[in-house]
Amino acid sequence: MTYAIRSAGPDDAALLARLEAQSFGERSWGENNVKASFVAPRVTILLAGKPANPPSGFAMWRDLDGEAELLTIGxxxxxxxxxxxxALLAAVRKQALETGAARLFLEVDAGNEAALALYRAGGFEKISLRRAYYRDGADAVIMQVML
Ligand SMILES: CC(C)(COP(=O)(O)OP(=O)(O)OC[C@H]1O[C@@H](n2cnc3c(N)ncnc32)[C@H](O)[C@@H]1OP(=O)(O)O)[C@@H](O)C(=O)NCCC(=O)NCCS
Incomplete structure (x- = not known):
């Protein structure tokens, strides 16, 4: 399947908040935090879905001068x-490389098997562990892929 992927703008705020809430459930950032991402410096938001259909997925990444951080994906x-x-991950990698980033890194809940599998399949490797990083006491795994 070839997906349609585009950058999100402020007009997509309600759509993005809905997608994020549906993807993350109880672990959602919350509508206000999601909407604030549109004014965060150097953050790019991508939306993706089947061509001619509303988007079903999103990703956010941040340009950090020579490296890039995947902030969220759902x-x-x-x-x-x-x-x-x-497909979203591949698009983020391409954009990050085009901005001159040498690596893309992220943090993920150590218990999030789906996300860990996604990142491993995408070539990410674990570089460190932050113990009791999240509010519920879960550890965070830091992963990176060289671009
Ligand atoms: C993690 C998440 C984004 C994956 O999205 P997705 O579109 O289903 O992932 P893809 O179909 O592109 O999967 C690509 C590969 O990742 C791995 N993977 C994805 N979901 C998986 C799961 N539930 N269990 C095991 N492996 C999984 C597989 O290797 C998969 O390839 P395959 O289907 O050919 O086996 C989705 O499960 C999600 O939105 N979860 C809730 C939000 C979240 O936790 N986001 C990540 C933390 S920031």
């Missing part, structure tokens, strides 16, 4: 396991 439950997150 796909609504009904569209998962069809390669959408992998």
């Amino acid at each position: 796909v609504e439950p009904g569209a998962q396991r069809q390669g959408l997150a992998a």
Whole structure:
């Protein structure tokens, strides 16, 4: 499947907040935090879905001068396991490389098996562990891929 991927703008705020809430459920950042991402410096938001359909997935990344950070990625439950997150990840990698980033890194909940599998499949490797990093006490795994 070839997905349609585009950058999100302020007009997509409600759509993005809905997608994020559906993807993350109880672990959602919350509508206000999601909407604030549109004014965060050097943050790019991508939306993706089947061509001619509304987007079903999103990713956010940040340009950090020579490196890039994947801030979040999510796909609504009904569209998962069809390669959408992998397509978004590939698009983020391409954009990050074009801005001159040498590596893309991220942090992920050590118990999030789906995300860990996605990142491993995308060539990311674990570089460190932050113990009890999240509010619920879960550890965070820091991963990176060289671009
Ligand atoms: C993690 C998430 C973004 C994956 O999205 P997705 O579109 O279903 O992922 P893809 O279909 O592109 O999967 C690509 C590969 O990742 C791995 N993968 C993805 N989901 C997986 C799962 N639930 N279990 C095991 N492996 C999984 C597989 O290797 C998969 O390839 P395959 O389907 O050919 O086996 C999605 O499950 C999600 O939105 N989860 C909730 C939000 C979240 O936790 N985001 C990440 C933390 S920031």
